[in-house]
Amino acid sequence: MEALKAMFYRQMKRFWRAKGRVITLILMPLLWLVFFGIGWASSLNVPMMEQILGTDYLTFMLPGVIAMSVFMTAFMSGVSVIWDKQFGFLKEVLVAPAPRWQSLMGRILGDSVIATIQGLILFILGLPLAKNIIVSGLPLAITVAFVSALGFAALGVLIASMRVKSFEAFQAIANMLMMPMIFASGAFFPLMNLPDWFWYITEIDPMTYAVDAMRQALANVGYFPLWQDIIALIILDIAFIVLAVKAFEKSTVE
Amino acid sequence: MKPERVMYAVEVENLRKVYKQGKVEVEALRGVTFKVKKGERFGFLGPNGAGKTTTILILTTLLEPTSGKAIVAGYDVVKQKNEVRKRIGVVFQDPALDNYLTAYENLYIHAKLYGLKGKELEERVKEALSFVDLWEHRDRLVITFSGGMRRRLEIARALVHEPEVLFLDEPTTGLDPQSRAKVWDYIRKVNEEKGVTIFLTTHYMDEADKLCERIAIIDKGKIIAEGSPEELKAKVGKNVVIVETEREAPCIEKYKCEKAGNKLLISVEDVTKALIDIIEFYKPYGILKIDVKKPTLDDVFLALTGRELREEGPENFAKYVIRRMMMR
Missing domain, CATH: 3.30.70 (Alpha-Beta Plaits)
Structure with missing residues (x-):
């Protein structure tokens, strides 16, 4: 397992050295929370709204924004495979006798821990805004963040390990996938009374389950039973990790 | 083990590699055959695009040949990839370091990728860094290193796991004359003090001349001459x-x-x-x-x-x- 540890160590070191960059990464979700969140929370400040949402809007939204941040950070971490391709470090990994699944898992685990930490920072910053957050749900929320990050990081690596060669191409594919996944997931609105076509997308969107589980942990409201969310996320993890390992094992220097 | 196997660090027989770019086929290697003796400093000299890098990528298991056979350190580069990987060190043409880690961390990760741990890992990393005189710079980020220092660090890294054969692809391209001379000294030292077989490619004739005991001249995917620099001249x-x-x-x-x-x-x-x-x-x-x-x-x-x-x-x-x- 030394190779796994090596790559985990590398991701953590790199993150720690560039810790200033965390600010730029959580800025976007934070802006959503502050402007979108407070904007809607002010206008939806009527008793009926709390009945629909099950809680106040900012408390409803914070778990969604945390899930979004975890998702984006984990998913975009796949780009490090492309950086490594471009800056040559990938060859160093490919020529080593270590099993490739190990170095890949080290990378995915490292990125998932980083994504979880960023979610935690966002939680702390958002706490003063969301007055009904259940703080005791934090351990469950951290677990949910980590479990969903695994699958999303694997998805990012999967895309980066396929024939994607440039940073720009990865960015384009990432945006094409990320935006619909975030919007369809119910991170910003409740999933009730959606039109059928919308609901189909929501149902197959992995983000839906990450958001739902996170909201159950921190706000005690949700759409699916919690166990269903967790099972969906674990199936997702296994599927994406298996595919990512397969793709990475095939990747060459060409 | 067959006794004749042991004498050679690299044995290549009729190696061919065809790249397909859409419908166009490019024949990068057209039947290359050569042998490198154990403990030798062997050079592959040729112009850019002659097939040098393709050869190194095949010998280091990163690319599969279209046909032909290659044995490195006694193992087949296609069928026994992992056995080959354990026994070789590689310095690639383009730097393959992590710029945002320190020199020590780069070697530490490498050692772990090769399964080393604990005291042995620390000692090997220290020895390798000292060998190329970079121990005092161990805690500097690689991004602050000069081109020559990076090359030396890569050589050190390739030595951490004590390989039998060291592959260097154009080891001094882009370096100033002073750094080049220094890199040559280290390569010679690796060969002479540690007994590591050296296989290097270059398009500099002075490099092949001064550094290699034997060279093969390659052009357009074929070896056109082989021998010591003196013999060839x-x-x-x-x-x-x-x-x-x-x-x-x-x-x-x-x-x-x-x-x-x-x-x-x-x-x-x-x-x-x-x-x-x-x-x-x-x-x-x-x-x-x-x-x-x-x-x-x-x-x-x-x-x-x-x-x-x-x-x-x-x-x-x-x-x-x-x-x-x-x-x-």
Whole structure:
């Protein structure tokens, strides 16, 4: 397992050295929370709204924004495979006798821990805004963040390990996938009374389950039973990790 | 184990590699065969695009050949990839370091990727860094290193797991002359002190000449000559003595001689003997300058292919004639 540890160590070191960059990464979700969140929370400040949402809007939204941040950070971490391709470090990994699944898992685990930490920072910053957050749900929320990050990081690596060669191409594919996944997931609105076509997308969107589980942990409201969310996320993890390992094992220097 | 296997660090037989780019097929290697003895410093000399990097990528298991066979450190590079990987160190043409980690961290990760741990890992990393005189810079980020330091660090990294064969792809490309000389020293030291077999590619003839005990010249995917630098140069042949005189002088009859402007170009085999004759003959004409030009690997390449190893600016006439004379 030394190779796994090596790559985990590398991701953590790199993150720690560039810790200033965390600010730029959580800025976007934070802006959503502050402007979108407070904007809607002010206008939806009527008793009926709390009945629909099950809680106040900012408390409803914070778990969604945390899930979004975890998702984006984990998913975009796949780009490090492309950086490594471009800056040559990938060859160093490919020529080593270590099993490739190990170095890949080290990378995915490292990125998932980083994504979880960023979610935690966002939680702390958002706490003063969301007055009904259940703080005791934090351990469950951290677990949910980590479990969903695994699958999303694997998805990012999967895309980066396929024939994607440039940073720009990865960015384009990432945006094409990320935006619909975030919007369809119910991170910003409740999933009730959606039109059928919308609901189909929501149902197959992995983000839906990450958001739902996170909201159950921190706000005690949700759409699916919690166990269903967790099972969906674990199936997702296994599927994406298996595919990512397969793709990475095939990747060459060409 | 067969005894003859043990003698060679690298055995390559009829190696072919065809790249497909859409419908176009590019034959990068067209049947390459050679052997590298254990403990040898072996060089692959050729112009850019000759197939050097393709060969190294195949020998280091990163690319599969279209056909042919390659055995490195006793193992097949296609069928026994992992056995080969354990026994080789590689310094790639483009740097493969993590710039945002320190020198120590880069080697630490490498050691872990090769399964080392604990005290042994620490000792090996320290030894490797000290070997290339970078121990005192161990905590600096690689991004602050000069090109020469990075190369040395890569050599150190390739040594951490004590490989039998060290592959270096164009190890001094892009380095200034001083750093180049230093890198050469380290490569020699690795070979002599640790007994590691060296396989390097280069398009610098001086590098192949000074560093390698044996070289293969490769062009357009085929090996066109093989031997020690001396042997190869001897094949091309002769030394040329260039004489400039005050007054116009005729050609010396004892040797092959040609006039090029105000210069006389005399091709000779034994320089010392010939010089005595030449000086005696031209003394009456007032000798201004005598130069001796020995054949280089560049000339060998030119003789074999009709092209320069490195596309350089237009040659002057004298240089051209000197070349032509060497080839007789």
